[in-house]
Amino acid sequence: METGAVIETHNLTKAYKGQTAVDNLSFDVQEGEIFGFLGPNGAGKTTTLLMLLGLTEPTSGSAKVIGIDPCREPVKVKRLIGYLPENMGFYRDLNAWETLRFIAELNEIPRSEADGRIESALKTVGIYKEAEKKVGAFSRGMRQRLGIAEVLIKRPKAAFLDEPTLGLDPDTTNRIIELIEFLARERRMTVLLSSHFLHHVQKICHRVGIMIKGRMVAQGPLSQLAEEKLGVGQESYTLEEIYLKYFQEE
């Protein structure tokens, strides 16, 4: 069945010793969608992303990313997906340009094309002026932008962003959220956004999934969740309220 889903999982489960990190997760993300992946720390968001990229083996269940099984062909998936890990590290001795060139080489982007992509990615995230600066001297916000630039130069079909605004000041957070929205709108990029900045997620996500203790307790457009949980119409709710409601029920 052709569903047009970029991400599809079916009963995806990951059990670590003595604990189930992801419990029978089934969800999908459609093309061009921004899907907000919500949940408290330890809910299993990162684990899910790692399984979708083939970086961790699921205990059971299955996943398809752009029609490919990440377990079987992780390299293929990673060629098509841009991933921004949480707490991403950088090579401190490289400058921004060199960092992106290295990523371009790993992705086998031809040199002639790489330079153009690097320049445009740096401009998009707004650190073009700092291209020659060592990443070791970057602020947290600049590093996060560079991380997004790393995603952009791959020209990916979809991006998995794991807490992209964690530890950033409100202004930088806003800019990054706007950037993500821009990429989805203008570049038709599918985005899976893990975050617990509910306020921002509410602003840009088309649909959300709320994950608690490894299980996805709700998913759908915000308005739908609001109606189910709060019984109110649009405008008069916040995602925070909905989220807390689910959280209390657990």
Next chain:
Amino acid sequence: MGGVTAILKKELADHFTSYRFLFLFALIAMVSLITAYMAGVNISTQLVDVAKPRFVFLMLFTSSGIGFSFVQFVAFFGPLIGLILGFDTINRERNEGTLSKLLSQPIYRDSIINGKFLAGVAIIAILLTSILLTVAGIGLLMIGVIPGIEEVFRLFIYLIISITYISFWLGAAILFSIIFRNVSTSALAALAAWVFFSFFVSLGANAVANALTTDTTISSSEAQMTRAKIRKAVSLISPMELYSDSTITIVDPMRRTTKSMVQMGWMEQLSITRFSGPLPLGQSILVVFPYITTLIAITFICFGISYAVFMRQEIRSV
């Protein structure tokens, strides 16, 4: 494939700009120069009134000026080069969070190890070759002997074996860097392995041999024979022994072998009784061939374990 090249390139650039490489180079250069100089002085004083024996040039590398020769120096301290280059290969990336970045790119996990290993091997090759050439240059100036074709060839083989040997230690160090998440733990483990194989194995080999042949009723020559065999067998688990034995055969053809007669296999005994001159090059190669194969084999075993462990490891930036 693209992954390996990209990582190899980056690692090489990292090495060349690192203080670690600089210090390593300076240290080795200094020691080798001193050794070569002392050996040169030693040889030229000894050669004053006598006809030059064969393979004088090789003596630069084998004669000990200040207690140890160049060859001994590499056998003993060479492992440290490999260990220092490799002990933090993977765990540093893991701790700095760059490993998850690498792994989320479209490359296979083994490309990371391969790229890093090859970069290390290239560095080792550059280090050893340049130092060998420098020592040769000094020797040329001091004793004024031009090496013959065979000597050059022997030195070349020596170089290849040495690169293999140090690369084995590099492989071991990379394995440690995969197993131990903490950089200092893996440094300590590497150091322990070095001490174990440099001191304990040969001491232990003696101890085992003596313990197993305490029976005094056996005639002394027979006991000696058994003891020597056991000692040999035990010390063969040490790459250092493998290396020393093979290089000495190559660069010290007059000595022919490091082993005493009792330790020799029948082939070697045959060759030693048949020829009174130096062991011919072809023979030398034949003698050391199994050693080299073993060295390469244990390097591959190291690598096999590295792959197996690395493939299964949980990749978390925290």
